[in-house]
Amino acid sequence: MEEENNKKITIADVAKLAGVSKGTVDRVLHDRGGVSRKSMEKIRQVIDELGYEPNVYASMLAMRKEHVIACILPDSIKDDYWYLVREGFEKGGENIASMNIRTRIFLYDQYSPESFRKAGMQLLESNPSGVVLPPFFKNDTYTLANALSLRGIPYVYVDSKLEDDGHFAYYGMPMYKSGYLCARLLTLRVPQKQLKGVLVVRIIRDKMRQSDPTLNRRSGFLDYMAEHYPSSDIHNLFIDPQAPKDTERQLNTFFKAHPGIHHIVMFNSRVHLLSDYLSRNPDPDRVVVGFDNLEKNISALSSGLINILICQHTDLQSYNAVMALSDYIIKHKRPERKDNFMHMDILTSLNIDNY
Amino acid sequence: MEEENNKKITIADVAKLAGVSKGTVDRVLHDRGGVSRKSMEKIRQVIDELGYEPNVYASMLAMRKEHVIACILPDSIKDDYWYLVREGFEKGGENIASMNIRTRIFLYDQYSPESFRKAGMQLLESNPSGVVLPPFFKNDTYTLANALSLRGIPYVYVDSKLEDDGHFAYYGMPMYKSGYLCARLLTLRVPQKQLKGVLVVRIIRDKMRQSDPTLNRRSGFLDYMAEHYPSSDIHNLFIDPQAPKDTERQLNTFFKAHPGIHHIVMFNSRVHLLSDYLSRNPDPDRVVVGFDNLEKNISALSSGLINILICQHTDLQSYNAVMALSDYIIKHKRPERKDNFMHMDILTSLNIDNY
DNA sequence: TTTATTTTCGTGCACGTGCACGAAAATTTT
DNA sequence: AAAATTTTCGTGCACGTGCACGAAAATAAA
Numbered sequence A, B: 001m002e003e004e005n006n007k008k009i010t011i012a013d014v015a016k017l018a019g020v021s022k023g024t025v026d027r028v029l030h031d032r033g034g035v036s037r038k039s040m041e042k043i044r045q046v047i048d049e050l051g052y053e054p055n056v057y058a059s060m061l062a063m064r065k066e067h068v069i070a071c072i073l074p075d076s077i078k079d080d081y082w083y084l085v086r087e088g089f090e091k092g093g094e095n096i097a098s099m100n101i102r103t104r105i106f107l108y109d110q111y112s113p114e115s116f117r118k119a120g121m122q123l124l125e126s127n128p129s130g131v132v133l134p135p136f137f138k139n140d141t142y143t144l145a146n147a148l149s150l151r152g153i154p155y156v157y158v159d160s161k162l163e164d165d166g167h168f169a170y171y172g173m174p175m176y177k178s179g180y181l182c183a184r185l186l187t188l189r190v191p192q193k194q195l196k197g198v199l200v201v202r203i204i205r206d207k208m209r210q211s212d213p214t215l216n217r218r219s220g221f222l223d224y225m226a227e228h229y230p231s232s233d234i235h236n237l238f239i240d241p242q243a244p245k246d247t248e249r250q251l252n253t254f255f256k257a258h259p260g261i262h263h264i265v266m267f268n269s270r271v272h273l274l275s276d277y278l279s280r281n282p283d284p285d286r287v288v289v290g291f292d293n294l295e296k297n298i299s300a301l302s303s304g305l306i307n308i309l310i311c312q313h314t315d316l317q318s319y320n321a322v323m324a325l326s327d328y329i330i331k332h333k334r335p336e337r338k339d340n341f342m343h344m345d346i347l348t349s350l351n352i353d354n355y
Numbered sequence C: 001t002t003t004a005t006t007t008t009c010g011t012g013c014a015c016g017t018g019c020a021c022g023a024a025a026a027t028t029t030t
Numbered sequence D: 001a002a003a004a005t006t007t008t009c010g011t012g013c014a015c016g017t018g019c020a021c022g023a024a025a026a027t028a029a030a
Helices: A011-018 A022-029 A037-050 A056-062 A081-097 A113-125 A138-150 A175-186 A214-228 A244-257 A271-280 A295-302 A314-331 B011-018 B022-029 B037-050 B056-062 B081-097 B113-125 B138-151 B175-186 B214-228 B244-257 B271-280 B295-302 B314-331
Strands: A067-074 A101-108 A130-133 A155-159 A169-172 A197-203 A233-239 A263-266 A287-291 A308-311 A339-341 A345-347 B067-074 B101-108 B130-133 B155-159 B169-172 B197-203 B233-239 B263-266 B287-291 B308-311 B339-341 B345-347
Touching: A011 A022, A011 A037, A022 A037, A056 A314, A056 B056, A067 A081, A067 A113, A067 A314, A081 A101, A081 A314, A101 A113, A101 A314, A113 A138, A130 A138, A130 A314, A138 A155, A155 A314, A169 A314, A175 A214, A175 A263, A175 A287, A175 A308, A197 A214, A197 A271, A233 A244, A244 A271, A263 A271, A271 A287, A271 A295, A287 A295, A295 A308, A345 B345, B011 B022, B011 B037, B022 B037, B056 B314, B067 B081, B067 B113, B067 B314, B081 B101, B081 B314, B101 B113, B101 B314, B113 B138, B130 B138, B130 B314, B138 B155, B155 B314, B169 B314, B175 B214, B175 B263, B175 B287, B175 B308, B197 B214, B197 B271, B233 B244, B244 B271, B263 B271, B271 B287, B271 B295, B287 B295, B295 B308
Parallel strands: A067 A101, A067 A130, A130 A155, A155 A169, A169 A339, A197 A233, A197 A263, A263 A287, A287 A308, B067 B101, B067 B130, B130 B155, B155 B169, B169 B339, B197 B233, B197 B263, B263 B287, B287 B308
Antiparallel strands: A308 A345, B308 B345
């Protein structure tokens, strides 16, 4: 059908062929009613026949609305996990700035659900055309998602997603699998019988957060270990990220008590917290695996303190989310898949360049 | 300076403040001369003061020109290396189709420089606004690049790049490093003394191509091996991709003669050519490393025939190239870096999902 | 039928930029 | 100084869509 004879088909062409005015064509294009059934059918048919496609530029030019894509985020220091999310969002923002779409970030205190709600209200007031929504406090996130649904504002989950199905898209990571992969990489060079045990370092107050996605990662890890090294011990050590000296002392104590253990993992993004201890206590047999491409992690990898980093493009998630929303705003196109799981990158000191 | 009080600054605003007409402002915006020095300076100053930024939509709407981004490629069967380049290019094309930028591919026979020149002429005749240019025949590519330069058409090298500096951008891979990484991954689990040797499988007629980028990769590989396994042998086996049965026979013969060798690498994208032999001759000690995310390679990885695939986003290269060019056409923005080296992904059967 | 109401539809302007045309101003030539 | 030429600049329309306004047509109420 598609008429590909150089000239672009416009609304006027459709109108003429359908024997109506371009106003009417516009009405059916945007489903805004007030068109008789006969006209509508005729117009739809002509649109198909001619293969009409709207001109994005003319459309955006005519539609004066100023578009805003918003994001709600925990306030965070530089080089934090959430900072990566933020960076990706902002990168996307730069990319679409010239398309007259602005971005706004609403920050909250990750230890105060109250502040989340407040930020959520402000976000709604800004009347965005799309929202990037990393769930944090489950119930409050759900409330916010509902409010957005009600207003017809598309929202994209990143990081993890809630069970509601009203989201526009999701960009996240296969947490369970990442844990499984982590276990495998950790034990790559270890024959079955030699593995004495593994130390899992955890953050003491992560219990606070209602739903911790790293739990799934831990499950994946434990399952692999149970399958392949059933007799090896998994030790847990809880550290306080705000007390680096305590951390170092704890690690010292632990490894004095368990001289046979050389394998360490952390399931969140903060493996760099171990850097101090690791650099002061070299061990040729040691293997350390961590997650996420924080700058500090990457430099720890480069300098050999840790061995492997499993990266899941935390920043790409929010970047993709922004781009998906802007594509929807500009071209009215939905992403190919609604739920998108990111690829896991294995980073070692050898392939860390150009990352 | 930037006036951020909601209203967008237009050319008319600039014109009024500079005491000229918008036609004149347009002239300085596009450097098309015919403007007195005094006016020009005044206008430039006002533009800075007001922080004027052109409206992309209005600009593209007014400028009727139909933009084409072209690519010159070896004709290839599906699931070939060059097919990946093509897929990336086409994916980019889909993405910008709604922005009224078309893509065109000019194919040539990779065994005929003559056909390359012909395709190049056709490409020039299509008068593209930008070109994605994977070098193949060195001299002819250089000639084509020159012709493009002369016409002011930006061209982006992908895959590898020539020494001229006229290119708009480059998206490629650190070949040497990929070889080095390959060697390391191949020998990950092998103690120094146990490695008897490695088999390098090569394509018999790759000598034909004037500059073969995989040579660098081979250098990286050999350097690593010389450093870490100085006493191990590197065997070369030349196969003909069009004679699968010969290949299998050659491999059989080789491994009968060298029972101690279990490590295989191929430096091009065709490690899948070994699949038949590998599946019919299982060897628990075997390690196979290959390159590039061809579908056949990926399925060989999934089914455990090969162990590691080093991927360099062959498709992303051409995709990025298209996007960079379209960004330039639409927003007049150049990429952040001129030369972009892609990241190397390490793929195992464990992290191959969602790739 | 006449009037009132609702449904359907056409007209025309605005969005901001690019560019062609030709006029005005400046400069050179006669 | 007048004419010819060159330089500089202003005017106005086109691009294709969205949307407001009000007219025409269809339907309902009188």
